Amino acid sequence: MVTQIQSNLVTMRKLAIVAVAMFGFGYALIPFYKKICEVTGVNNVVKADTVENTQIDNSRVVTIEFDSNLSGKLPWAFRALQTSVRVNPGELTTVMYEIRNTSDHAVTGQAVPSYGPQLAARYFKKLDCFCFTQQTLQPGESRQMAVVFVLDHGLPDDVSTVTLSYSFFEIEGVARKAG
Amino acid sequence: MEATHAHDHGHGHDEHAHHHPSGIMRWVQTTNHKDIGTLYLIFSLTMFFIGGILAFGIRAELFQPGLQYWDPEFFNSLTTMHGLIMVFGAIMPAFVGFANWQIPMMIGAPDMAFARMNNWSFWLLPPAAILLITSFFVPGGAPAAGWTIYAPLSTQMGPGMDLGIFALHIMGASSIMGSINIVTTILNMRAPGMTLMKMPLFIWTWLITAYLLIAVMPVLAGAITMILTDRHFGTNFFNAAGGGDPVMFQHIFWFFGHPEVYIMILPAFGIVSQVIPAFARKPLFGYGSMVYATSSIAILSFIVWAHHMFTTGMPAAGQLFFMFATLLIAVPTGVKVFNWIATMWKGSMTFETPMLFAVGFIFVFSMGGFTGLILAITPVDIQLQDTYYVVAHFHYVLVAGSLFAIFSGTYFWLPKWTGHMYDETLGKWHFWLSLIFFNITFFPMHFLGLAGMPRRIPDYAMQFADFNMLATIGAFGFGLAQLLFVWGLVKCARGGEKAPDKPWEGADTLEWTLSSPPPYHSFETPPVVK
Numbered sequence: 279m280v281t282q283i284q285s286n287l288v289t290m291r292k293l294a295i296v297a298v299a300m301f302g303f304g305y306a307l308i309p310f311y312k313k314i315c316e317v318t319g320v321n322n323v324v325k326a327d328t329v330e331n332t333q334i335d336n337s338r339v340v341t342i343e344f345d346s347n348l349s350g351k352l353p354w355a356f357r358a359l360q361t362s363v364r365v366n367p368g369e370l371t372t373v374m375y376e377i378r379n380t381s382d383h384a385v386t387g388q389a390v391p392s393y394g395p396q397l398a399a400r401y402f403k404k405l406d407c408f409c410f411t412q413q414t415l416q417p418g419e420s421r422q423m424a425v426v427f428v429l430d431h432g433l434p435d436d437v438s439t440v441t442l443s444y445s446f447f448e449i450e451g452v453a454r455k456a457g
Numbered sequence: 458m459e460a461t462h463a464h465d466h467g468h469g470h471d472e473h474a475h476h477h478p479s480g481i482m483r484w485v486q487t488t489n490h491k492d493i494g495t496l497y498l499i500f501s502l503t504m505f506f507i508g509g510i511l512a513f514g515i516r517a518e519l520f521q522p523g524l525q526y527w528d529p530e531f532f533n534s535l536t537t538m539h540g541l542i543m544v545f546g547a548i549m550p551a552f553v554g555f556a557n558w559q560i561p562m563m564i565g566a567p568d569m570a571f572a573r574m575n576n577w578s579f580w581l582l583p584p585a586a587i588l589l590i591t592s593f594f595v596p597g598g599a600p601a602a603g604w605t606i607y608a609p610l611s612t613q614m615g616p617g618m619d620l621g622i623f624a625l626h627i628m629g630a631s632s633i634m635g636s637i638n639i640v641t642t643i644l645n646m647r648a649p650g651m652t653l654m655k656m657p658l659f660i661w662t663w664l665i666t667a668y669l670l671i672a673v674m675p676v677l678a679g680a681i682t683m684i685l686t687d688r689h690f691g692t693n694f695f696n697a698a699g700g701g702d703p704v705m706f707q708h709i710f711w712f713f714g715h716p717e718v719y720i721m722i723l724p725a726f727g728i729v730s731q732v733i734p735a736f737a738r739k740p741l742f743g744y745g746s747m748v749y750a751t752s753s754i755a756i757l758s759f760i761v762w763a764h765h766m767f768t769t770g771m772p773a774a775g776q777l778f779f780m781f782a783t784l785l786i787a788v789p790t791g792v793k794v795f796n797w798i799a800t801m802w803k804g805s806m807t808f809e810t811p812m813l814f815a816v817g818f819i820f821v822f823s824m825g826g827f828t829g830l831i832l833a834i835t836p837v838d839i840q841l842q843d844t845y846y847v848v849a850h851f852h853y854v855l856v857a858g859s860l861f862a863i864f865s866g867t868y869f870w871l872p873k874w875t876g877h878m879y880d881e882t883l884g885k886w887h888f889w890l891s892l893i894f895f896n897i898t899f900f901p902m903h904f905l906g907l908a909g910m911p912r913r914i915p916d917y918a919m920q921f922a923d924f925n926m927l928a929t930i931g932a933f934g935f936g937l938a939q940l941l942f943v944w945g946l947v948k949c950a951r952g953g954e955k956a957p958d959k960p961w962e963g964a965d966t967l968e969w970t971l972s973s974p975p976p977y978h979s980f981e982t983p984p985v986v987k
Contacts, residue, residue, distance in 0.1 A: 285645050286571065286645050289641040290641055303675075307712065315702075320771075349698070388700075447698025448698070
């Protein structure tokens with residue numbers, strides 16, 4: 279009977295190790311997915327793109343419209359300094375956005391870009407963007423920030439307008455203390 | 458406890474501590490697998506009715522278009538809590554209850570391997586259930602992010618979500634401990650002569666299920682811990698702004714979630730594989746292939762998770778892989794269905810209630826399996842994602858699959874557990890009403906889904922009104938029919954015709970060699986299996 283109990287304990291120990299290892303495995307999935315996204319090029323919204331072809335295609339003009347949004351209760355004012363620009367594919371363009379902290383405490387935010395139409399995302403190459411880093415604003419501080427981009431030649435011909443939209447999210451953990 | 462050896466009731470030669478406290482303490486302190494099995498089954502029956510009341514709330518709201526009773530946020534709480542309670546409170550504990558009662562008796566062991574841990578596994582569940590239900594009464598209400606608690610909904614909700622997460626943590630811990638116990642019992646405590654390939658199929662399916670639980674419950678625990686730290690401790694696992702990714706939650710969740718759906722169906726396969734040979738009076742056709750089919754389903758379940766997320770924008774190669782891997786599961790599942798039919802072929806069949814539920818299971822579960830195949834096809838799934846077609850599909854496999862198997866097993870083993878025969882007339886009424894009302898409830902949902910009615914929305918367009926009214930009538934009928942089940946259970950527990958040791962002519966597993974009801978400790982001296 280003692281051997282029975284001992285062998286049971288050995289089995290329990292092995293199974294408990296499996297359970298603990300699987301808990302770790304759940305966390306290991308995160309770097310694993312990040313790597314997969316990196317390798318397959320999915321989801322790299324906060325990294326600078328590289329541009330191979332900077333020859334300007336003067337035969338084509340595309341309108342780029344700018345949009346700005348704030349998520350949740352982020353106490354900021356956020357706007358694009360120009361509503362739209364007209365660019366040629368391949369042309370290096372710089373546009374400006376402005377944020378201002380309207381609250382009485384320092385707040386950190388992160389902008390996430392999105393595109394309309396969605397497929398334009400692949401052809402909108404950002405060389406520099408305020409969305410690559412987190413922005414921290416002191417109370418009342420305002421800041422002008424640049425986006426430097428090149429529109430790729432591959433943009434399908436039927437797309438004549440691209441909307442670039444940024445949403446700012448507060449990043450102090452999602453749980454916010456009141457006030 | 459160890460110090461309180463009370464050598465009475467003819468257990469004088471026993472090495473374990475057996476004092477028998479009376480009243481409620483008998484149940485609180487029990488380490489006996491039969492007592493704990495009973496506790497699990499009663500707990501799961503209670504949760505089944507609580508989840509059922511929430512389903513009444515859902516169907517009442519959907520009886521007519523427009524908003525009648527609840528505001529949409531509370532409606533979302535109803536669907537979420539119905540799912541969580543039915544999955545983690547009703548179906549899973551019911552199967553663990555069966556495991557506790559049946560595994561020692563079917564493998565010729567005196568009790569489970571770790572009796573004290575067994576007690577703990579059970580008594581973690583009621584506090585978890587109380588936490589879960591309490592969440593209705595905190596500011597912001599109960600979890601309303603769906604039973605899948607997808608981020609970012611779950612990272613933004615009120616404190617109800619924290620209670621839900623703690624409840625899931627505790628239930629997960631309970632499941633893991635229960636599974637360790639089950640695997641150890643099956644691997645180490647079989648009667649002499651019972652090799653792995655001589656084990657009854659119910660034991661096989663539970664062995665594989667327990668391995669699945671040990672492998673994936675910790676992954677769920679990890680996922681909900683990440684939600685918890687995202688909510689309160691400033692981590693950004695799923696917060697896009699902080700460099701996280703909400704889609705990643707879906708990947709981690711479904712890495713748990715898909716094996717989880719097999720955790721809820723494999724023991725059902727096991728029960729049906731015991732019941733059908735008993736009432737066809739023939740040995741199970743293709744025993745070996747059943748074992749391999751069960752193992753294949755379990756292994757495949759780890760590589761199909763992303764078929765729940767075809768619309769999240771994954772590369773076409775990924776969609777193709779997950780589509781074909783999912784379709785592959787139809788092969789071992791088909792093997793099982795054909796084996797059950799071949800077992801019945803030319804058998805001397807009788808249709809007592811357990812057999813009715815088992816045959817009903819094969820019929821209705823196969824329909825759910827087929828809609829699963831349709832949903833596995835990526836382009837179709839993209840159309841049907843989050844419609845009532847999906848709701849119809851998983852209720853066909855979970856209600857008509859898992860639940861009917863639980864009913865089948867309950868009627869099958871009730872004479873053994875209680876020592877009394879159940880009321881056959883009541884049982885037959887229970888079966889036919891359940892089968893008919895089940896189909897009235899869920900069959901129209903296929904059409905609703907194909908026509909585009911989205912799930913988890915308390916209102917709908919006028920053209921869906923007739924089918925929804927029909928589904929609601931069916932749901933209330935189905936719920937009321939379950940009162941017959943309770944009536945039958947109570948009647949059987951309190952008395953009735955004395956059950957012989959082996960009430961079913963064709964049953965041949967070890968538990969039928971014991972008296973009905975069986976002695977407090979099943980096999981003091983192990984039987985020898987030839």
